[in-house]
Amino acid sequence: MPHTVVLHVHSVNTIAWAVRTDAREEFTRRLEGLAWRWLDYHHPGLPLASVVNHTLRQDKADVLILGNHGLVVGAETCAGAEALVDEVESRLALAPRSATTSDEDALRSICAGTAYRLPKDPQCHRIAIDPFSRAIATSGSLYPDHVVFLGSGLPVLERVEDFRAPTSRVRPDGLPHPVALLIPGLGCVAREDASDGAEAMLSCLALVTCRLPLTAQVRFLTRDNESALVNWDAERYRQRLTANRGAD
Ligand SMILES: [Zn+2]
Known part of the structure; x- marks a missing residue:
């Protein structure tokens, strides 16, 4: 990614959406206004990096949702990248089902x-x-x-x-x-x-x-x-x- 700071996380709310095949409209609605792209699952490392490279040549994006994997954000500062992760995670926030007690x-x-x-x-x-x-x-x-x-x-x-x-x-x-x-x-x-x-x-x-x-x-x-x-x-x-x- 061309950004100065790139942050990759396996954050819970993003993953909870990114493992679904029926969530594309929900992403569009919740991430409106952000420069984001969806990437289907690719093997991490070089295969994934090549797809990221190809995608970013066609479209500028600061947020990548990696199918069955997690989130990547790019920003000019560490604080900016962290704020973007927080923004995405809060837009994608899901309430957990209530816990039952273990024995x-x-x-x-x-x-x-x-x-x-x-x-x-x-x-x-x-x-x-x-x-x-x-x-x-x-x-x-x-x-x-x-x-x-x-x-x-x-x-x-x-x-x-x-x-x-x-x-x-x-x-x-x-x-x-x-x-x-x-x-x-x-x-x-x-x-x-x-x-x-x-x-x-x-x-x-x-x-x-x-x-x-x-x-x-x-x-x-x-x-x-x-x-x-x-x-x-x-x-x-x-x-x-x-x-x-x-x-x-
Ligand atoms: Zn990862």
């Missing part, structure tokens, strides 16, 4: 002796308790960092008895256990070694899914989108850097 005592007792624990942010439980959030979370992944930090979708723990069996600490195929599991009606549990990045992505998923209306038509990343992210060397490198701190 942390029950979750703790389920986790005892297993490779799982409670997540740090109690908001994560919303993903497992709210039926609509749970349906979205188990159907696939919505944006790149979800895939990178949590894997594709999130599994539901069907049988607590299986979970507590001593063999459950090792999967027969030798692959790692899922980073997080949803226990319907009770809440969400995270693997003991879940990174801060994974924890942040669980919180993000809770914040995004509880802002999607029941009528939303959601676009999930395709299998090809996901495998390109999982096998991306640049992303493996970034994951190592962020293993012990929040996601970038």
